[in-house]
Amino acid sequence: MAQDNIIDGKAFAADLRGRVGAAVAALVRDHGVKPGLAVVLVGENPASKVYVRNKALQTAEAGMNSFEHKLPAETTQQDLLALVAKLNAANEVHGILVQLPLPDQIGDHAVINAIDPAKDVDGFHVINAGRLMTGAKGAEAPLVPCTPLGCLMLLKDRLGDLSGLRAVVVGRSNIVGKPMAQLLIQESCTVTVAHSRTRDLPGVCREADILVAAVGRPQMIKGDWIMPGATVIDVGINRIAGEGGKSRLVGDVDTEAARTVAGAITPVPGGVGPMTIACLLANTLTAACRQHGIEPPKL
Numbered sequence: 001m002a003q004d005n006i007i008d009g010k011a012f013a014a015d016l017r018g019r020v021g022a023a024v025a026a027l028v029r030d031h032g033v034k035p036g037l038a039v040v041l042v043g044e045n046p047a048s049k050v051y052v053r054n055k056a057l058q059t060a061e062a063g064m065n066s067f068e069h070k071l072p073a074e075t076t077q078q079d080l081l082a083l084v085a086k087l088n089a090a091n092e093v094h095g096i097l098v099q100l101p102l103p104d105q106i107g108d109h110a111v112i113n114a115i116d117p118a119k120d121v122d123g124f125h126v127i128n129a130g131r132l133m134t135g136a137k138g139a140e141a142p143l144v145p146c147t148p149l150g151c152l153m154l155l156k157d158r159l160g161d162l163s164g165l166r167a168v169v170v171g172r173s174n175i176v177g178k179p180m181a182q183l184l185i186q187e188s189c190t191v192t193v194a195h196s197r198t199r200d201l202p203g204v205c206r207e208a209d210i211l212v213a214a215v216g217r218p219q220m221i222k223g224d225w226i227m228p229g230a231t232v233i234d235v236g237i238n239r240i241a242g243e244g245g246k247s248r249l250v251g252d253v254d255t256e257a258a259r260t261v262a263g264a265i266t267p268v269p270g271g272v273g274p275m276t277i278a279c280l281l282a283n284t285l286t287a288a289c290r291q292h293g294i295e296p297p298k299l
Contacts, residue, residue: 007158009273012154012274013278016282017281019299020062020282020285027288028063033288033289035064035285036064036066037065038093039067040069040087041068041071042075043072043073043102044073045099055277058278059281062281064281064284074105077107080106084096084114094119094287095119113126118287118291123142123144132182144179147279148180150276151183151275154233154275158264163189164188165210167208167210168193168212169184170194170205170215170221170252171215171235206227209227211231213233213235214235214252217236217252218250218252219250224257229263230262230263231262234253234265236268249268249269
């Protein structure tokens, strides 16, 4: 596959962050509103710590206020819910993100659904999920989960109008698979959600004009699973053993094999990953605008 058929998520994300930064500057100048994002980290998960640090840096670079709350691993669910309630009531906080995974003593759903849906910039609250499912528009439009939103942006940038295309989403998580399917349905795609129990999974994948892989299994999707010319969005970020005892990152797709078949494909790293934080910033901007009765900018 030619280099120009690599979907450069890193470059697209940088451009999106620039557009968000310009819109934030205009919001501050014209309305005196500075969006604020609060990120809560419980415990010492190394990957989460790096992710949270990157979020804080990019939030500040976009001209937003960044509020970090780092809690010990033994924090109780009651104490975390109390912090969420405090952030819900804070006028300077327009977006709240509680970093997952949480320690075993804390229930993910209880915490996610304690967040004010208007500040749920991860888009995981049941109200936002329901609004996405029902295609709510205008003032009732949901905040959409960041990773699927980023995937959709990359698809539309590459393909333009998606209507009528056959899309297969491999993976049925609440974080990526299910919302991704809903977004593609709203774009008038014909959507199949496949998973580990799907019969003849390779055959199902070969029917896809758009193939989104979000299963968390390294290089599971092989080159001969892909329809020639298909657009492949690889959401997977898996660490496997590399040369010299060092680990390396790979996706859910066997990229080298897929590149000989696909019309376009996101690399790992440098594809979907950078889009997640960029879309988080976009969601925070949208949330801030809505909370102040301002029409959110079209990004």
